[in-house]
Amino acid sequence: MATSIAAPNVASRGITPEERKVIFASSLGTVFEWYDFYLYGSLAAIIAKQFFAGTDPNTAFIFALLAFAAGFIVRPFGALVFGRLGDMIGRKYTFLVTILIMGASTFVVGILPNYNSIGIAAPIILVALRILQGLALGGEYGGAATYVAEHAPNDKRGAFTAWIQTTATLGLFLSLLVILGVRTAVGEEAFADWGWRIPFLVSIVLLGVSVWIRLSMSESPAFTKMKAEGKVSKAPLTEAFGQWKNMKLVILALFGLTAGQAVVWYTGQFYSLFFLTQTLKVDGPTANILIALALLLATPFFLIFGSVSDKIGRKPIILAGCLIAALTYFPIFSGLTHYANPALEAALKTAPVIVTADPATCQFQFNPTGTKKFTSSCDIAKAKLSAMSVNYENVAGTPGSAATVKIGDKTLTSYDANGLSKEDAAVKDKAFSAELTTNIRGAGYPSKADPAQMNKPMVLLLLFILVLYVTMVYGPIAAMLVEMFPTRIRYTSMSLPYHIGNGWFGGLLPTTAFALVAYKGDIYYGLWYPIVIAIGTFIIGMLFVKETIHNDIYAEER
Structure with a gap:
C-alpha cells in the first residue's frame, strides 16, 4: 500500500489568484521555450545559407536539418539531467534553469557570426547551441507539468495541466507570427541577409519576462513538504530506473x-x-x-x-x-x-505505373539523418515516383538488370549512379527526371494541386x-x-x-x-x-x- 505525505487542503473549490499565477507563469514560460525551439526549424533554409556556406546548397540544407534534428535527439538526455535536478533541488529552480539555457542559446544564435566571418567555427557553435536547446526543452516540460499539477486541486488537475498542453501549438504560432511580422517590415532581401536574426534576438525580451515571473513563484507544495520531512530522493535516477x-x-x-x-x-x-x-x-x-x-x-x-x-x-x-x-x-x-x-486522385485510379527491378537492388529508404545516399536504379526510380506522388506496383526483375518504369504503353529505364562521377550522375539524373516527368504528366498526374x-x-x-x-x-x-x-x-x-x-x-x-x-x-x-x-x-x-x-x-x- 502507498505511504503518503499529508496533503494540503486541495478539495474542490474555485481557482485562486495564486493558482492562476502558477498556470499563467508556467504556460507562458513554456510557450516561450517552444517559440525558441521552433524558430530554428522555421528558418532552416536561411540558416543553411548563413552557417553552412562551405558546402553545396543541398548539403547545406541537409546539415541545417541535422542540426534541427539534434535538438529532438537530445531531449531524453535533457529529461534525465534536469529531471534528476528537479527531484533533488526542486521544480521551481530547475525549470528556471532550463528557460535560462534555452533563452540564452537562442539569443546567441541571433548574434553568432556566420560561416563567411569565422569559418567552420560557425556551424560547430550553432550545433552546440542547438543541443543546449534540446537539453533545456527536455527539462522544461516535465518541470512545468509537475509544478502545475502539484499546485492543482485534486479534481482539477487535468484542467490545470491542459494549459501546459497548449503551449507547443502556441509557441509555433508565436514563432510564425514574429517571423512573418519581421519579414513584412524589412522585406525579403533584408530578412535573408540580416533580418532573420531579429526573431532570435527578441527572445531575450521574452526570457526576461519569463524569468521575472518565475522568480516570484513559490516552490510546489508537494516538494516543499517532502523536503521539510527530509524525504527528498538523493539518487532519483537510481530509484526511477534501477x-x-x-x-x-x-x-x-x-x-x-x-x-x-x-x-x-x-x-x-x-x-x-x-x-x-x-x-x-x-x-x-x-x-x-x-x-x-x-x-x-x-x-x-x-x-x-x-x-x-x-x-x-x-x-x-x-x-x-x-x-x-x-x-x-x-x-x-x-x-x-x-x-x-482531385486530379491526382483520378490519375491514381486510371493510370497505373509498374516498377520492375531486381529486388536485391531495392533498399528500404529509411534516412533519418538525411546523409545516406540511395544510388541503385531501383532506389532512384522509386524515390522519384514517390516524390511525384505516383502509386506503383512492384514487379521482380531479373538479377542484375536495371530498373524500368512502365507508364501506360511506355517503358523507361532508370540508371545506376554507383561508380559515376558527380558530374556524370547529374547528367543522367537530369535526363531520366525529364523523361519520367514528361510521361507522368502525360498520364494525367498533376504537377500541383489546382x-x-x-x-x-x-x-x-x-x-x-x-x-x-x-x-x-x-x-x-x-x-x-x-x-x-x-x-x-x-x-x-x-x-x-x-x-x-x-x-x-x-x-x-x-x-x-x-x-x-x-x-x-x-x-x-x-x-x-x-x-x-x-x-x-x-x-x-x-x-x-x-x-x-x-x-x-x-x-x-x-
Whole structure:
C-alpha cells in the first residue's frame, strides 16, 4: 500500500489568484521555450545559407536539418539531467534553469557570426547551441507539468495541466507570427541577409519576462513538504530506473501512453502538412493557412478534454484518441486527396505505373539523418515516383538488370549512379527526371494541386478532425504522467518516457513514412507507422496501464 505525505487542503473549490499565477507563469514560460525551439526549424533554409556556406546548397540544407534534428535527439538526455535536478533541488529552480539555457542559446544564435566571418567555427557553435536547446526543452516540460499539477486541486488537475498542453501549438504560432511580422517590415532581401536574426534576438525580451515571473513563484507544495520531512530522493535516477517497481511504470508510460500520443500528435500537426505540400502538391501558403486555422479551431479542445478527464478519467480519453485515429487515418487522408487534389486522385485510379527491378537492388529508404545516399536504379526510380506522388506496383526483375518504369504503353529505364562521377550522375539524373516527368504528366498526374478544384472547407474539416485527435491524446496526458509516479522521483520518471515518445517515436514519423511509401509504392502506406504504434499503445494501455485519476500525488510509493 502507498505511504503518503499529508496533503494540503486541495478539495474542490474555485481557482485562486495564486493558482492562476502558477498556470499563467508556467504556460507562458513554456510557450516561450517552444517559440525558441521552433524558430530554428522555421528558418532552416536561411540558416543553411548563413552557417553552412562551405558546402553545396543541398548539403547545406541537409546539415541545417541535422542540426534541427539534434535538438529532438537530445531531449531524453535533457529529461534525465534536469529531471534528476528537479527531484533533488526542486521544480521551481530547475525549470528556471532550463528557460535560462534555452533563452540564452537562442539569443546567441541571433548574434553568432556566420560561416563567411569565422569559418567552420560557425556551424560547430550553432550545433552546440542547438543541443543546449534540446537539453533545456527536455527539462522544461516535465518541470512545468509537475509544478502545475502539484499546485492543482485534486479534481482539477487535468484542467490545470491542459494549459501546459497548449503551449507547443502556441509557441509555433508565436514563432510564425514574429517571423512573418519581421519579414513584412524589412522585406525579403533584408530578412535573408540580416533580418532573420531579429526573431532570435527578441527572445531575450521574452526570457526576461519569463524569468521575472518565475522568480516570484513559490516552490510546489508537494516538494516543499517532502523536503521539510527530509524525504527528498538523493539518487532519483537510481530509484526511477534501477528499481523494477518504478522502471515498470516508466516502460508502461512510454509504450502504453506516450508512444501512441506522440504519433497521433505528429500526424495531426506535422505529417498532415507534409502530406498536403509534398504529396498532394498544395502550395505552401495555402497549406499553412489551412493547418493554422485547424489548430486555432481545435486548440480549445486541449482544455476541454483536460477538464473532462477530471470527471471520467485520463485513460479512456487518451486511448480512445489513439484507437479512433488509427481506425480513421486511411479514410481521412484519402478524403484529403479527394478534396485537395482531385486530379491526382483520378490519375491514381486510371493510370497505373509498374516498377520492375531486381529486388536485391531495392533498399528500404529509411534516412533519418538525411546523409545516406540511395544510388541503385531501383532506389532512384522509386524515390522519384514517390516524390511525384505516383502509386506503383512492384514487379521482380531479373538479377542484375536495371530498373524500368512502365507508364501506360511506355517503358523507361532508370540508371545506376554507383561508380559515376558527380558530374556524370547529374547528367543522367537530369535526363531520366525529364523523361519520367514528361510521361507522368502525360498520364494525367498533376504537377500541383489546382486551387480552383480544391474544396477548402472540406479540407479544413478533415484537418480539424486530425488535430481534434491530437487534443484527445495530448490534453489529459500531463496529468496522467504526473499521477503515475511518486513525488520523490516524479520529475525524472515522467520526463524520460515523454521525451523518448515525442522526440524519437514522433520525430521519426516523417522519414519512416516516406521510406514506407517508397518501399510499397502507395502514397498512403506511410500511415501504417502511426497506425501500428497507436494500436500498440491502445492494447498495452488497456491491458496494463491503470487509471490514475484517484492517485494521491503526495504518495511516496506507487
